[in-house]
Amino acid sequence: MRVKTALLGVASLAFASQAMAQSTTRGEDGNLNILFWQAVSILNPYLSGGTKDVEASALVLEPLARYDENATLIPWLAEEIPSLENGGVAEDLTSITWTLKEGIVWADGSPVTANDVVFTWQYCTAEGMGCAQEGKFEGVTNVEAVDDRTVRITFGAPTPFPWVAFVGGQSPIIQAAQFADCLGAAAAQCTEANTKPIGTGPFQVTEFLPNDVISFEANPNYRDPAKPAFATVTFKGGGDAAAAARAVLETGEFDYGWNLLLAPDVLASMEAAGQGQIVSAFGTNVERIEVNLTNPSPDLPEGERSTVAHPHPFLTIPEVREALSLAIDRQTLVDVGYGETGRPTCNLVPAPEIYKSDDAECAAAYDPERAMQLLEQAGFTDTDGDGVRENADGLRLSMLYQTSTNRVRQDFQALIKEWWEEIGFEVELRNVDAAVYFGGDPASPDTIEKFYADVEMYANTFEGTDPTSYLAAYTCDKIPSPENNWQGQNMNRVCDPAYEEMLAQFQGTADQEERSRLAKALNSYLTIENHIIIGLVDRGRVSAHSNTLGGVRLNTWDAELWNIADWHRLDN
Template identity: 25%
Template structure:
């Protein structure tokens, strides 16, 4: 049986998002039992314990639950949603019968226990550990039952159990950080790894024994192409069957015969993470001036062709009750207000037009991933906007290996965003104790009052109280401005019109197998 999808008018949603790119799919003679997809980034590892394809974005693994097209949890390796104790501190799953790993060995509760204990092990270099801080213990009373004992009621815990499950027998007794498994994994998912050529591609083949039914697309190639323009060129030439592209570049392709386009809603933001200990960017007046001076509306028009919304925080205005509506304002620049604020803070204009205070020039460095054309364009636009009010921003394009050692010392044009629960964004991005741990809290922001609000919000199951706490946290963060929000994106996908079964849904920042191909295993060839 296939994973159950709840009906919310999916056909209507597809119709609203779909834009035809012309051509007749009937003239395409390329195979439909394989697909080649162009993506921007390559994973560092294929081990979910180390952070690969979190939130169910992998085709190699399954979690205890998965997300349906409404982003609600549905059973995956679990035969049903879990039983939660009245106090919210005991969560019990029963595993689906008959599930096997790709090598034919059966899935057991011991594999689930091993996976979560490995994430929690301090010896494991897992960026996921903070996400599972609520777990006190995980145990297996029998081979089909998994029990999580929590330190406190953690409202979004079930949504965290999309974590892919690994086979204990292949990793027990090994250093998980360096195990060969990380490049040659075994999972329970609809696809198994055929090969991984670093810097080039990941090739997957169908798991014919998949508990959800064998996929119709038998071979999937993820081509790693960092440069947006190169992905577009390879899509146009027919080397790719599908790709994710910035809207501006997708528009430049024009009518691409035999393809369809989706402009997909997301929670994916772009913001400037400001280093809080920097002598200039760490000054609140500078951060407020930058926030006022950037022209978000102009960015949306010129760089995104209108595909997105202004961002004034980490929670999207489309997130319903979780977004604090008091944060909404015009996306236009207010250079006059920024100038007045800087004048009052003692930043005076120097002879070269750049402000100075106590001998310190109003200058900081803004890094961006060099191969990401949109982030480069956003960084360039932001630097131009703030220079008009006397702040000098030096732009530096680097790969992530060059950016990582400088996080916390220089500003970075960052992207992230999760549609599943506000805890996933706010806690990971703002909690003080996470500063310096991977990509969490890259600017090293620390506000004890915000920490307290986030702790309390994740520890109550009262939805109304969670909303109140998250609204208060958003207001406090908006006053501190550790991050300068720029835009929320819509992700643009162009895919060869050879398959049916696509179900667009709001997606997170992480592309992977999110976006239009989140349910690729359910696609069927167009007849």
């Protein structure tokens, strides 16, 4: 059966360059100052699920293809996007063949070959690796070099949407020579490679201070001799969103501020200073609460906390999870934290429309009375009058609720704590510095992967328009654990054969109507039906840049810094 590429969400195979007035000499615009209030911990997306680490890595590491700001799939290191029409996608949908652009070299001047692509797959899938982006290679059975510039990816079953592996900022190509001794459990120990990767991007690292600042310089071997316009980049981390916004919009100290998680009236007052401008767009970014299905109790031995060997004592009860969801007034959260840049949601996948579940009823539901009824049905009552429910065995509904340190998130925590305590929970709040929380350090007890809390809150997104790898994150083999260095995307520890069977059907069908139905069913399983993930707000991405910075094209479908090679200084 012939499947048209456009049907699968790839709107165009050509990249129409945007005309812009910019420098024609590499490095003539001097230094670019970027501020991320979530400091960068590592420059290897395969060892971190943190968006801030993926973003910083995008200056150096690049994929075969990526999505532009219009959600159009475009070739990057590849010559073209493989399709059925050009022969790059097999008729039986069991393989896809990519061809590298001619003459691509690493920053050290050595050639990029198909063997580097093959090695990248071997690196992420190596035993004991615990790859943070393993979902990108779901269903891949082999990656082979046909010749120096051609690589074939083979799937175990027909794969209607094969443009996932090596596509987008989360799945870049790494240099085989640099990472050769970093396979499996050794990956986390390769400090030099993980903090100073040799890439093909417009910049290379000169100095890396984890959780603080990164210094970049223009890649002398970048394929476009006129780019990048900036000779150096100072990539500062730390502080908070308010300080980042102020440094761009009010003082002009920085050229770009990322992820400005602030109340809309605060941002508007800063923008009025006239130094910079806010840019925003909706995509697939959902602020949500993740429910831990395993027991995080510190009473358990280290290495057994938050592992599948110890189910959670009450969050494995469906009625308890539903009660938590019903007790949240999502519209109030939007009003407090986001204004016009937020929308109430219960979904994990809020876009594109063909994959979005109808969550209107759930998103509008704020019913604490019904929540209390559910807790009664589950056997939890407040028998001693202290405001906290317990069951007949004396098990109290007591939870630790963690998130990153940020004003909006702490406002959310305070509201949700109050709502949950009104229905009979005891809630302790904890906030963790974002650089640590999203850092992926297996030695830290405070990462989102280790999940030493009952519930945790954050937001992330998936690249492009197809949620295949995003939904594939919730399988048994992607649970973070001591065996995989606490890496993996399945924070909740979901392990259900029924979900995985439905996922396999989704991955294997070429019919768009059926794909839409199955994606919605997978989303609903995790959210609306089972409340394993409690969606809160469909967040528009909000950043800001100086009025003197040109070339910025805010992208919600890929790395936000995807086109930094095109950024340039505008004439005053």
